[in-house]
Amino acid sequence: MNPRLVMRQVEKRFGATRALRGVSLEVAPGEVLALIGENGAGKSTLMKILSGAYRPDAGDIQLDGAQFIPENPQHARACGIEMIYQELTLAPDLSIEENLLLGNEPARFGWLNRSKRRQLARDALAELHHADLSLDLPAGRCSIAVQQVVEIARALVRQPRVLILDEPTSSLTQRDAENLFAVVRRLRERGVSVIYISHFLEECQAICDRFTVLRDGESVGCGRMSDADLGGIIRLMVGREVTEIYPRKEHTLGRPVLELRRIAGRQKPSSVSFTLREGEILGIAGLVGSGRTETLRVLFGLDEPRAGEVVVGGQSSDFLGPTRRLAQGIGLLSEDRKEEGLLLGRSLADNLTLTRLGPVSRFGMVNDRRQQNVTRQWMEKLDVRAQGPEQAIGELSGGNQQKIAVGRLLHHDAKILLLDEPTRGIDVGSKAQIYRLIGDLAVQGRAVVFVSSYLPELLGVCDTIGVMCRGHLVSVRPAREWTEHSIMAAAVGQAPTG
Amino acid sequence: MGPLLGLLFVVGLFSLSDEVRPFFLTGGNFKIVLTQTVIVAIGALGMTLIIVSGGIDLSVGSVVALTSVLAARLVLAGVPPAAVVVLTVLVGSLIGFINGTTVAVFRMMPFIVTLGMMGIVRGAAKWMGNNQTVNPPDNPVNRLMALTKPQELFPLPIGVWVAIGLAVLMAVVLRQTVFGRYIFAIGSNESTARLCGIRVPLQKIGIYSLAGLFFGLSGLMQFSRLTQGDPSVAIGLELDIIAAVVIGGASLSGGTGSIAGSMIGALMMAVLRNGSNQMGWPTYMQEIIIGIVIVLAVGLDRWRQVRGARRSG
Structure with missing residues (x-):
């Protein structure tokens, strides 16, 4: 059979970063292709090219044998490429029917044909065996699973040739996921080509015919799903060479300072327990959406808890807000520097000292000179490149911003540091400095929780590593007992195989 | 710096006219302008805090009306002047406290909460005044805004000194x-x-309550200037105050603004009104001009910022 879609050596660069270095893949009509890769491997970029959001810098794309360069999302859609994003895009206040037909209203001379609309909507849902849904229900009132079915049905109304599903099960329960698989199988019978992006390999095994693995912006392997073993695929996903050097400093672990007992949040996490000791660097690995960030946020009091117990310094502690957690000497570095971590319009000095203005003020009045001097000291220690303490932090590079964000925890003199993706989006030099800093903190007897999606840095820096999968912290072991392969296996829900 | 240049520009513009200049640039006229500025300026002190914190308060005009009626009723009831001042200001603060609490605890949009409060307080003012003005006898509170020696700059009314003093104090508090x-x-x-441990709800309640103090004081000045309590006074005053704060360089999305800027903004509005009057322009003309100035002032400010950002980036 002729392939429906062929991509050959597609490349894309953003500034100096090469997001895609040459990706090739093929899908036949009525075939489900699993697109597999770690966070940041280039899956999203590739799919954005296919759906017209980005233009490729090089490479060749063919759709049913004809050259295809999507100009923009409308063009890609008109050519029969439909994408279902991880975050659903229904209009919550419109009914299911209105959502289904949004942008494809059957109309004659501008008049909406009501009975024809209903028929079209009903057919689309029946196609997916969901004819029982009420067409008049507002989409926002439906469960996530139903909304997803509506999105897929909406795509079907447009008679797509290629349907892309991006992490469709990440917010579904097991049963809803089974329903989705049935829907995907129906699509296959209809001859639609499906590109299925997922971290969960068993899922891919269950419903995909073939797979392509991306790593660091390259396609590194492909094959028939039935012939492949999961171990082999995981090796392809993580098989990069470790080039960074992680300075390890000798430090000893002391008394337990923080203990979590079956912590659960409103949605995530489901259950997390661990014990953190003085001088310990505990890494938490896991896929995006596994509940790592939420664990830190519930612990720090930014998200509401549902169940569990926290023990700080040997004493049982209620769930407290950030103010009280900071008073206990716990600090959180947000994963989102721009939206949450920093006051981008304010000075370095204000950003650095905000949690602890006490030492730079007297009788409630901030002493500017003292604040600037303190800031200058930290800038020197952390090697921050900036004009001075009064510069707005939004004008600095990502690495320098991050050093100030970390510096805030140091100025606060936090004993327990919760670092959420501390090296995200910063240059290699700054990364190395942050690794060194984390090591120094451990030597001083401080405890660090280090959440990261980048496995080499976890393996290089941490004493202990735990892996989260679907809201559970499944396994906490000394770092030397882990390999990238075994972490990835645990993160995708595979039982450790030794 | 921008707002100050704008103010000087406006003053310079009116001084160009040979007919207006001889009176416009006199101490007596400056005294009138300053006195006219007091009510907006004191309100702008509170509004600056709220806008810098990312909020808004639309109930100010109503609060000024209510507190002016309240002050008149209190004087009429024979309450000593010092107590009149304290009670009036406290009632302003109480309304701010209710606004702040609703915004913080129920996480509602300040625009909606204070829009509702605008109606509630206006109604309450009319209720308290029986839908008409309250005219107390001559009393010490009236002297806050009284003009003596109208030909000279000094002595300034007490209200002007109070506004200046509070502006200095609040500039220190904010900075x-x-x-x-x-x-x-x-x-x-x-x-x-929140991440940095600031108790945001508590701070918001504090901000709105503190701002309410100034709105109550503004109402007291209003009463003093009219020498009567008028429940239908100061309709739309909140917009003048917001305009003053925004002309002074604050952003309605929060995080920027200064007391000095807001004071200059308030002065600019008063100078525009005063100058237009002396030019003999009709009031509709003044309204159009002030509208243009607001958009122009903020537009220029944005343009400067964008240009500045482009240079440094």
């Missing part, structure tokens, strides 16, 4: 205190403020 830093932090990014 130099921990509370002030928290206001800027909340307005710049509420999530960051």
Whole structure:
């Protein structure tokens, strides 16, 4: 059979970063292709090219044998490429029917044909065996699973040739996921080509015919799903060479300072327990959406808890807000520097000292000179490149911003540091400095929780590593007992195989 | 710096006219302008805090009306002047406290909460005044805004000195205190403020309550100037105050603004009104001109910022 879609050596660069270095893949009509890769491997970029959001810098794309360069999302859609994003895009206040037909209203001379609309909507849902849904229900009132079915049905109304599903099960329960698989199988019978992006390999095994693995912006392997073993695929996903050097400093672990007992949040996490000791660097690995960030946020009091117990310094502690957690000497570095971590319009000095203005003020009045001097000291220690303490932090590079964000925890003199993706989006030099800093903190007897999606840095820096999968912290072991392969296996829900 | 240049520009513009200049540039006229500025200026002190923290308060005009009626009723009832001042100001603060609590605890949009409060308080003012003005006998409170020696700059009415004194105090509070830093932090990014352990709801209640003090004081000045309590006075005053704060360089999305800027903004509005009057322009003309000035002032400010950002980036 002729392939429906062929991509050959597609490349894309953003500034100096090469997001895609040459990706090739093929899908036949009525075939489900699993697109597999770690966070940041280039899956999203590739799919954005296919759906017209980005233009490729090089490479060749063919759709049913004809050259295809999507100009923009409308063009890609008109050519029969439909994408279902991880975050659903229904209009919550419109009914299911209105959502289904949004942008494809059957109309004659501008008049909406009501009975024809209903028929079209009903057919689309029946196609997916969901004819029982009420067409008049507002989409926002439906469960996530139903909304997803509506999105897929909406795509079907447009008679797509290629349907892309991006992490469709990440917010579904097991049963809803089974329903989705049935829907995907129906699509296959209809001859639609499906590109299925997922971290969960068993899922891919269950419903995909073939797979392509991306790593660091390259396609590194492909094959028939039935012939492949999961171990082999995981090796392809993580098989990069470790080039960074992680300075390890000798430090000893002391008394337990923080203990979590079956912590659960409103949605995530489901259950997390661990014990953190003085001088310990505990890494938490896991896929995006596994509940790592939420664990830190519930612990720090930014998200509401549902169940569990926290023990700080040997004493049982209620769930407290950030103010009280900071008073206990716990600090959180947000994963989102721009939206949450920093006051981008304010000075370095204000950003650095905000949690602890006490030492730079007297009788409630901030002493500017003292604040600037303190800031200058930290800038020197952390090697921050900036004009001075009064510069707005939004004008600095990502690495320098991050050093100030970390510096805030140091100025606060936090004993327990919760670092959420501390090296995200910063240059290699700054990364190395942050690794060194984390090591120094451990030597001083401080405890660090280090959440990261980048496995080499976890393996290089941490004493202990735990892996989260679907809201559970499944396994906490000394770092030397882990390999990238075994972490990835645990993160995708595979039982450790030794 | 921008707002100050704008003010000088406006003053210069009116001075160009040979007919207007001889009276416009006199101490007596400056005294009138300053006195006319007091009510908006004191309100702008409170509004600056709220806007810098990322909020808004639309109930100010109503609060001024209510507190002016309240002051008149209190004087009429024979309450000593000092107690009149304290009670009036406290009632303003109480309304601010209710606004702040509703915004903070129920996480409602300040626009909606204070829009509702605008109606409630206006109604309450009319109720308290039986839908008409309240005219107390001559009393010490009236002297706050009284003009003596109208031909000369000094002595300025007490109200002007009070406004200047409070402006200096609030400039220090906003720039130099921990509370002030928290206001800027909340307005710049509420999530960051929370992350840094600032009790955002508590601070918001504090901000609206403190601002309410100034709105109550503004109402007292209103009463003093009219020498009567008028429940239908100061309709739309909140918009003048917001305009003054915004002309002074504050952003309605929060995180920027200064007391000095807001004061200059308030002065600019008063100068525009005063100058237009002397030019003999009809009131509709003044309204159009002030509208243009607001858009122009903020537009210029944005343009400067964009240009500045382009240079440094």
